[in-house]
Amino acid sequence: MGDYSKALEVYEKAHKIKEQALPSTHPDLATSYNSIGQVHNNMGDYSKALEFYEKSHQIVEKALPPNHPDLALSYNNIGQVYNSMGNYSKALEFYEKAHETFEKALPPTHPSLATSYNNIGGEYNNMGDYSKALEFYEKAHRIKEQALPPTHPELALSYNNIGQVYNNMGDYSKALEFYEKSHETFEKALPPNHPNLATFYNNIGQVYNKTGDYSKALEFYEKAHIIFEKALPLNHPLLATSYDNIGQVYNNMGDYSTALEFYEKEVEITKKALPSNHPHLAVSYNNVGQVYYNMGDYSKALEFHKKNLKIKKKTLPPNHPDLAFPYNWFGRVYRAMKNYSKALENFEEALAIRQKTLRETHPNRAITYSDIGDVHRLMGNYERALSFHRKALDIQENVQCNPLECATTYTNFGETYRQIKDYSAALTYFQKGLEIREKKLPKNHPDLAVIYHNMAKLYLSTRQYSMAMKNIQQALEIAQEKLPSNHPHLLDYRKTFEEIQKNL
Template identity: 30%
Template structure:
């Protein structure tokens, strides 16, 4: 009823769910509530809240264009895909039960506000100090993710106050405090505490997951922060300590402690995990990934690749082959190979990432969009411009669906595609895309932005390649005006564009304009360091233009000046000037003949 009503409403899409239920394979309860419903004719069915349906075919309604039909099948009790998913979720939010587990899950899926509401409610309902430590630690973590550093700090100060009310001999409880702070350190950004001293170790320390590391800049770490690092590591090891000791450990160079404390800290955490956890434990894989990301930030790409490979070796064993974590790691490995210049390897791994992404993500997902751009860039570096265009256009298609038509990201897309067409000598298409980029830049950027100059220069040059000198002049004049208005001391640029415009006017046989711009170049040249070649070229071209106009005496004047400047040029420069002397002699002979004829 409601879905079909969309067929008469503009800008509305109706969705009709067609559900199939087989009670013989699913124990999920459901019941007909028609007699309890407000509208008995609706024949409503009530399903249990944990009912899960598998999506089948999606197609347009046979009669109504604005209505779609989606087939749903109630999952069977032994559905393998669902079992794998629920088992993974159980492991991913392990070590907690009840409300704590729900809150952890909400944080993992990004529902921070809902998690915060639950934690505040739980704080009101408990007086247990251990639970309060946990709740305040999680709230501090949430606030830091929301960029509310002041509130995050206040929650950690509450933890410190609670710590004072407990016995320092209670090692299990102390481990709980350290675990809370360490959890905050790993999953968000680290706030250092030691003996009541609160030190922010860096503006944004690290984010311990398989997603790309947030930008951060290391600052000098205080002695108190180092003491916290060491105390936290010791308690972290005590917290993990078990009767089983594993021997496969990556040793840590203590020199890192001074040169890169954050990397040293994560390497030590990895070392502890390797010592007490099974070699295929997910926490070890996560540590490998974090360490790899830190090495990549330091541009130590081969060390980064080594740790990324160790991480992927574990994740490939414990995760489904199409898990998003694997896609992210493949992308990170590919991006790192790109930094080393090994573009074929980079392409291999980024395409593996894309293969997973296209299976598990919606077709317009931002991660797919980023991957398309990354692949396009790698093809560009491989000089495979046609393939680069394919992926740049995929990225453009997503942006066109999601962004306003004048968004700067679209301008970047148009520029990338235009450049590829330019590289392929397809100048007509190159101009189309560069002009689209220029239109957005003219709307969105200040009038003195260098991207405008870049477009003028590229478009003008492509018009020259098409022998369309009139339009080339239009854009070169825009480039010249831009430089004169916003960068008036860039005399070298103004000189070059004045000469280019003069040359194009000459090709169009518009010799007066050619003379005007060459003389403009001569005037600009006064502000440049003495270069006789520049003046010789200008004088020679002005003389030639005047000759074409029949102004032979003016032509002779400039050609003789060019000849004088030629004598000051090096032997290498002389080759650029051609036979000026021959031109001067021919022009003198012509003038003499004219004088005799007139006499």
């Protein structure tokens, strides 16, 4: 993307000359402030970018008529910085001002109007209003299709944006369809190391990650990372996002120490590059919290999820679907700590948000149904547990979602049936869950140990002690390799091993 510090030096020298030679309201000074603001924006220094864009805007407002396109561009620049800072409602305000100006000044098929629709769509997407986002992205796309050649990079970005909304809506096949259209266009239009191509790789990786194809996700995330490392400054927020994505895959693959390493790199950059209440920092805290949860350090997990919720409450509208995530994680942590009433309270809060903001068949609603069902099992409410697991499976077996989420629901079903002593039904569900996990996960993944342990307890109950021993040994082998020595799961597995050993 070029040498930003060198560009800044040149623009600042030019600006000093203009300041001495021109009156303070001259349009050329506005252009100069704008150029400096752009460089700061590209470097991820958003507060500095905003300062210079606002100086530029003050001059432009005085010098131009209210319907001049350059005034709209100025509003857009300010909106862009607020977007980068995570202040989406403020960004939307400026993008709408820009749009009003463009509508007065330009014909209805002008490319700048498409950009304006696109910007507004982006803010609705960030604010969780996906149907509104799709509406504006499609308006932008219709103009671009008429105005641009089929290999233009802007068309690729348009396909990418529509794909993003479908991804957020949980329609992964549709998301992948638009991302692939985007990729075909980008590859024809851009050099192989262009950052926009990296953004595309990230998006494709995200879909594979959500659908449980982790090796494929890692492949695309690493392609993106190589491009970002070459093209961006070391503290650029996009590089932080790249570390985050790679960390996420390692976390999902059960390699928690490597995941933590990547997440910590991400947090380090994000803290330097973004304001302390930026939504991206909330995502960073969420990810670190997840790893600590997986490692069995529940107090540390709670600490990071609380930081996540604090930022999200400040920066997101009260009906944003992303607010459900911290509550869902609180539920999981409290469940692991055996505080079932607190767990249920948080899962129900997450569900209430998801019921208001997501379609009935969204995969995230199914995850919460399954989690609630599992707490009811632990509290001895077996019929309630089965009812919630059925709700989860009704979604998971009928829409495209991550098969591993389905495997978790099968496992939860199995545990519920084991506890009500319906051992044949329990075994059927355990085997369904195990089949998916064995296909999708590395052989030493901790989630495989969970299901081996469940099956060991089932075989112990049915006095099939050799089968019980085989399964508990598999669970212990994985847990001893992958989990900390004081992890609660490992302690449970050892206890079950001793019980089985007594009966042999």
